[in-house]
Amino acid sequence: MTAAVTLDGVSCTFGHGAGAVRAVEHVDLTIEAGEFFTLLGPSGSGKTTVLRMIGGFTLPTAGRVLIGGADMSHEPPYARPVNTVFQDYALFPHMTIRENVAYPLMVRKVDRRLREQRAEELLALVQLPGVGDRRPAQLSGGQRQRVALARALIGQPQVLLLDEPLGALDLKLREQMQSELKALQRRVGITFLFITHDQHEALSMSDRIGIFNAGRLEQVGTPAAVYEAPATRFVAHFVGAANVLEGDAARRLTGHAQAMLRPERITLGAMSGARTSGTVAEVQYFGAFTRVKVDAAGARVQADLPAGRGFTPPEPGATVHLHWDDGAVHALAGAAA
Amino acid sequence: MSTVENTLALPAARRGPLRRASDLLYTRRNLLLLALLAPPLLWFGVVYLGSLFALLANSFFRLDDFTGQVVREVGFTNFVALLDGANLDAARRTVGMAIAVTLACTVLAFPLAYTMARHAQGWTKALLYIAVMLPLWSSYLVRLYAWKLLLAKEGAISWLAAQLHLTWLLEAVLATPVIGGPSLSFSTLGTFVVFVYMWLPFMVLPVMASIERIPSSTLEASADLGAGPSTTLRKVILPLAMPGIAAGSIFTFSLTLGDYIIPQVIGDSTLYIGQVVYRQQGVAGNIPFAAAFSLVPIVVIGVYLWLAKKKGAFDAL
Numbered sequence: 001m002t003a004a005v006t007l008d009g010v011s012c013t014f015g016h017g018a019g020a021v022r023a024v025e026h027v028d029l030t031i032e033a034g035e036f037f038t039l040l041g042p043s044g045s046g047k048t049t050v051l052r053m054i055g056g057f058t059l060p061t062a063g064r065v066l067i068g069g070a071d072m073s074h075e076p077p078y079a080r081p082v083n084t085v086f087q088d089y090a091l092f093p094h095m096t097i098r099e100n101v102a103y104p105l106m107v108r109k110v111d112r113r114l115r116e117q118r119a120e121e122l123l124a125l126v127q128l129p130g131v132g133d134r135r136p137a138q139l140s141g142g143q144r145q146r147v148a149l150a151r152a153l154i155g156q157p158q159v160l161l162l163d164e165p166l167g168a169l170d171l172k173l174r175e176q177m178q179s180e181l182k183a184l185q186r187r188v189g190i191t192f193l194f195i196t197h198d199q200h201e202a203l204s205m206s207d208r209i210g211i212f213n214a215g216r217l218e219q220v221g222t223p224a225a226v227y228e229a230p231a232t233r234f235v236a237h238f239v240g241a242a243n244v245l246e247g248d249a250a251r252r253l254t255g256h257a258q259a260m261l262r263p264e265r266i267t268l269g270a271m272s273g274a275r276t277s278g279t280v281a282e283v284q285y286f287g288a289f290t291r292v293k294v295d296a297a298g299a300r301v302q303a304d305l306p307a308g309r310g311f312t313p314p315e316p317g318a319t320v321h322l323h324w325d326d327g328a329v330h331a332l333a334g335a336a337a
Numbered sequence: 338m339s340t341v342e343n344t345l346a347l348p349a350a351r352r353g354p355l356r357r358a359s360d361l362l363y364t365r366r367n368l369l370l371l372a373l374l375a376p377p378l379l380w381f382g383v384v385y386l387g388s389l390f391a392l393l394a395n396s397f398f399r400l401d402d403f404t405g406q407v408v409r410e411v412g413f414t415n416f417v418a419l420l421d422g423a424n425l426d427a428a429r430r431t432v433g434m435a436i437a438v439t440l441a442c443t444v445l446a447f448p449l450a451y452t453m454a455r456h457a458q459g460w461t462k463a464l465l466y467i468a469v470m471l472p473l474w475s476s477y478l479v480r481l482y483a484w485k486l487l488l489a490k491e492g493a494i495s496w497l498a499a500q501l502h503l504t505w506l507l508e509a510v511l512a513t514p515v516i517g518g519p520s521l522s523f524s525t526l527g528t529f530v531v532f533v534y535m536w537l538p539f540m541v542l543p544v545m546a547s548i549e550r551i552p553s554s555t556l557e558a559s560a561d562l563g564a565g566p567s568t569t570l571r572k573v574i575l576p577l578a579m580p581g582i583a584a585g586s587i588f589t590f591s592l593t594l595g596d597y598i599i600p601q602v603i604g605d606s607t608l609y610i611g612q613v614v615y616r617q618q619g620v621a622g623n624i625p626f627a628a629a630f631s632l633v634p635i636v637v638i639g640v641y642l643w644l645a646k647k648k649g650a651f652d653a654l
Contacts, residue, residue: 057557077560090558094576104562106572155563 002069004159004191005031005054010063012049023049025215026063031159031193036185038194040202041212042238047195050212051161054193055084068158083152084161087168089144091136097123097147098132104155122150125184142173149184159191166201178205199239203227211235233332236260241291241302244332249299252276256331263291265328266303268314274321276301280314294320396629405622415629424613428633431610434525435593435637438532442540442589443582445533450545450581451574455553469541477535481602484531488521488603495520518605528604535599536592540585547581548574583650590641594634610634 012024024046031037039047052058053065056077065073072080083104091100098119099106105115116132123129126146136144145165152160162181166174182205185192196202202209203223210220211234219231230236236244243261250259253276271277278296289304290313303322305313314320350356362369397411418424453465472480487493498507511517511524518524551574559569597611608616610633618627645651 055557055561057561076565077557078563078565082561084558084561086554086558088552088554090552090554092555092558092573103559103564103572107563107568151562 002033003030003066004033004035004068005029005193006064006066006069007050007054008064008066010050010053010060010065012046012053012058013061022215024053024060027217029210029217029220031191033158033191034189036182036192036194036205036207038196038202038206038209039212040196040199040209040239042197045212046215047212048163051084051163051193051195054080054159055082055161056080081158082161083155083157084163085145085148085152085165087163087165089136089148089165091144091147091151093136095135096132097128097134097136097139100136100147101132101151101154103151108155118154119150122154123147125153125187126150127180141168142177145169145177149181153188153190157190159193162192162194164195164197166196166198174201181205203239209239211238213238229330230260231333233258233260236330236332241304243299243301245299245301249297252297253299254329254331256329258332260330260332261301261324261328263302263304264289264306265324266301267323268292268303268305268320269323271321274323277319277321280316280318280320283313283316285313292320294322296322392628392631395625396632398625400623400625407625415626418626419629419633423608424630427608427610427613428630430607431594431634432637434529434532434609435590437529438536438593439540439586439589441529441533442537443544443586446537446540446544446585447578447582450541450578451548453541454545454548469538472534473538478598480535481531481599484527484534485522485602488527488530490520490522492522522603523605525605525607528600531599531603532593532596536589539588539592540582543584543588544578544581547578547584551577579650583645586645587638587642591634591638594637 007027007029010024010027011022014021014023027046027050029050039050041047049058053060054067056072056075056079060073063073064071067080067082092103095103098116101119101122102110102115105118110118120129120132123132126149128143128146128150131139131143131147136147139147145168148165166177166181169177178201181192181194194202194205203226206223208220208222209226211218211226213234219226219235221229226235226239230239230242233244236242241263243263243266244258245253245261246258250256253259254261276296278294278301280292281295281300282293284291284293286304287307289306290311291302291304292314293300293302295301301322305311362372395407396415397413399408399410399412399414400406401408419428449465449469453462453469457465489495495504495507498504507521510526511520516524516526516529518527521527521530555573555577556569559573560566564572595611597609597615600607600609600612610630614627614630617623617630
């Protein structure tokens, strides 16, 4: 089976000369057919530019973009077998919802009755039946999002590109849409390329994640691999909370030059057998857990202590003893800066 | 823990008459609304609508042919006179010209407005803006007489045609009935050209504004969903630019209906509505008939707006 999308040494530079901005630098990436792949990164890291190069809205300045094995680097968007769910949904305000969803079929000159019937089917698929006669302005943000999804799926693209589609929704709706999107992807079997800056979204939905930073792809892997074994310091910090130890502190506590320790792997306990001891500097209450920041061995270490019956967080200024398993420590490549 | 001392003492709020007035306006929103709306309402209500109603009332009076005095009796003689051959002709000619000018302005303005809204950037955009606006900075009459010179028999356009060995083409055009004439400056075609030139900016600006308002993601979505440039133009850009085209066409249409100077200076001296009104009220002193005739453009524009609304030109607003 051929890969759904292959990026072969793709770069994208905006502008010329001294003012040129290198948005994407030499990215190699293969996305398998049927995969839910997420590009994760902070804003301005180049992930949206990568998506736009696959969609055809931005052309790469170097390298090749292959879709379904065919070189599409310089094809216009309407010649590519991919569809996009835009961040602002980009529904056509002068058309009804049904006309919006049926637009790709209208363009392909599908018979009106057939395309309206298909549009209704797609609206039912995104759980939005009976709104076909309304206009986009009459729908809520969440509903518009579903319409955009239906419209992008009706043409049965090889790859669906989703550009931070959940960014504008409130938290509850977002969580609901996350599980719905995932279920939908399994049902239709189309490759999803999802863009987000939200690590929780990336971890909970994806088969694989690619993490972007400053135009470069830092790591590609399953959510567990990326979380448990981040390849770089940036990934360790960006995906989940992390204690990154370096220098003396790292060597004394972990035996590595640079190491990462997830806060939830640290427990407080008795002095005997403790890895280290320190003074509590700050206590933050998060409901499900309490984050305790401890000054120990010349570093500030945070520990996430789960809430539970009889749990009392330590007071700031108290002396505590930190424990963790050997497996909790992950050595990071590269010497400390 | 020590408390932070507030060292910055804010002065107590003063309660002068101005402050009391703002308090009053802030708490009584209706009062503010009234203060804001009273001047424009007075202007529109009294000066503008008042004069319009005076016009309407006058159109039902008639002029006594012997004394030259206005007889204030309600009647329909003026409206009957409107159906008279020459008058009907002037009305028909004016509406036809207004339609032709509006169509030409739309066709010319759209590509220019599209370029200005979506492609031009930085200094090119500024330059195009100035090119469109610059004619409006100079006097209407100066531009009109400049065109008279350009279109004259010995003018620049004839000269250019001769240089290009195209005099035969110019003569063929001028020999065409209805639009032709002895020279461009004495032909209906000349009137049309100058009308289009004069009103083009009034079409470009609203069309440009409406195209500028289309988010680029909307056009990208159209391409993404498989539509080529021509489909996107027909199905997305044109419908979304329609309110701008409708607004621009109201300008070009009504300006052409009301103008009496351009056909006076350039053309084959057939009469347009504006000229008839001007002569009736100025030379003949027949204000009631002039008033009745000025209602024609108002009715035509009303019908035009109603049609545009029915056709859905304002749906995307």
